[in-house]
Amino acid sequence: MKIPTILSVLLATSLAITAHTAPTTSSTNDTALFANLVEYDHKAAAALVAHYNNAVYDSSSYRTNAISTKAAASKDILPFCVAIASNPTRTRVYKNKQSCDSKGWTTLFVFTAHTKKDSRHASYPVCIGSAKNPDRSLIQTLKSNCDGNGWKHESTLYYSGKIGADNTVSKVHESTMIWQTSKPDRMMFYPYYAGDKHGWGNGRNLGYRTRWRLATSREMNILKADLPSHEAVNKKIKIVSPPDVATHRCVQNLIQVVPVTRVDPKKPIILQGKTLQRYVDWASRDDCSHLVSSSSIQFARTTIAKTGFTSIELVIKNKVYAAVSLRGDVATPEYYIHLALQESLRTGQSIPVTVDNKQKDQIVALVAGTVATFGGENTFNLAIPKK
Known part of the structure; x- marks a missing residue:
């Protein structure tokens, strides 16, 4: 199957953490972003x-x-909780959680995504990996496993929505830009965040089903x-x-x-x-x-x-x-x-x-x-x- 041109671009710019040239700047410690955090009661x-x-x-x-x-909850579409921590600013993704306020992490937002491939509604794999010192996550598009280069694979989801002209997947979906930077390699993942204005680079969208914040x-x-x-x-x-x-x-x-x-x-x-x-x-x-x-x-x-x-x-x-x-x-x-x-x-x-x-x-x-x-x-x- 021929991969659409846009997917080729995504593949080239996926979070190949060891090969990127994303900027490293103190502006990634964005005080305005931390001012948005909700203190959920x-x-x-x-x-x-x-x-x-x-x-x-x-x-x-x-x-x-x-x-x-009640009806059984879906086993194929699950919530993913995105949390943020500082020093340095970084994000962590937790599978099957609707809040991740714990151990120094504060919930940024929650998104839901297919965790099994659906040839019509969620065709392309996305992997989530983690690393330590400091604890953090990465997301790589068009990959089903994130093991390697110091990262440990944690979970796989599937890109929802239309990402190529010859893809029959419904175009109706939510999406958020993923940004990255280095020293240490890490990502920022938050709706409407202008990462390129805050020291982050290599931005691209991830499509999924829904999103909300606490x-x-x-x-x-x-x-x-x-x-x-x-x-x-x-x-x-x-x-x-x-x-x-x-x-x-x-x-x-x-x-x-x-x-x-x-x-x-x-x-x-x-x-x-x-x-x-x-x-x-x-x-x-x-x-x-x-x-x-x-x-x-x-x-x-x-x-x-x-x-x-x-x-x-x-x-x-x-x-x-x-x-x-x-x-x-x-x-x-x-x-x-x-x-x-x-x-x-x-x-x-x-x-x-x-x-x-x-x-x-x-x-x-x-x-x-x-x-x-x-x-x-x-x-x-x-x-x-x-x-």
């Missing part, structure tokens, strides 16, 4: 999660609609205020796990065509998958056309009238595979709804989504026990209050 988050889980998943008799079990205390309190209403919706939603690759692909594709930013809880709408041309085309590409006629996006499928909280649910063959709960008649950024639905598919749980009342271009969500903030450049790069 683990105790408050644990209390919030415990309350939510008790309300939604408790199967006691007085909660007749409560869900006693919520501040202020953001956590926004979600907390809405949580009882989310609980009432989500204990009525039963999500099941995709039975095969075809179903998983089709659900992922259905997520990308959800077209709404505002849901009217008084007007339930069913949008049939067969009416969405992009979805039909992608289903043909991804060998799941047989599921199109039974696919639908259902708005306000589950609603609590007295609160106005409602849901968006993705259905194939009358089974729900991904869902979010949200306040009805409030504009919610569409793209972040997509990311929350991806997390619902991954975790097997309906995701509570609340719009930040101070920063409209971000949402706060509960993702498998973590209070997470999804957003764009401002979310990641503006100075974030510690509390």
Whole structure:
């Protein structure tokens, strides 16, 4: 198979740590970046999660609609936690973690990625390696093993998204630039970070499924205020796990065509998958056309009238595979709804989504026990209050 030209470039500029000429400068100790770090209140988050889980998943008799079990979390798409430390500034990547605040490390952000090759949605290997003194990670694209040159291989993921003109992978994905420098060889990996302005070099993108950062205390309190209403919706939603690759692909594709930013809880709408041309085309590409006629996006499928909280649910063959709960008649950024639905598919749980009342271009969500903030450049790069 011929590798696209862009992949050849990526291969040449992959983190060949021993051969690069990246600059070494004290400016890699970027004080502005460290000012962005979130002091995540683990105790408050644990209390919030415990309350939510008790309300939604408790199967006691007085909660007749409560869900006693949830769908199994995906084994093929996992979270990767990126942490930062100083002296020198460096990053570390931890597989299957949603927080990596420990032993001098502070969580920068979390991304999710395929850990098994999918010929349609995640075609190209990426390896993560580590080294000591100081402890740090590297990421090498187009390699499945990072052993060698003083590095120890830790894990492999697969590049999501379209990275070449002749690649059929969906172009819809998140990506972040990876930067590197030397003495010691290390990398910087953080959304929207202008590494070339801070002493880093050899930048290139890594594509993956979703990303978020840990919520501040202020953001956590926004979600907390809405949580009882989310609980009432989500204990009525039963999500099941995709039975095969075809179903998983089709659900992922259905997520990308959800077209709404505002849901009217008084007007339930069913949008049939067969009416969405992009979805039909992608289903043909991804060998799941047989599921199109039974696919639908259902708005306000589950609603609590007295609160106005409602849901968006993705259905194939009358089974729900991904869902979010949200306040009805409030504009919610569409793209972040997509990311929350991806997390619902991954975790097997309906995701509570609340719009930040101070920063409209971000949402706060509960993702498998973590209070997470999804957003764009401002979310990641503006100075974030510690509390």
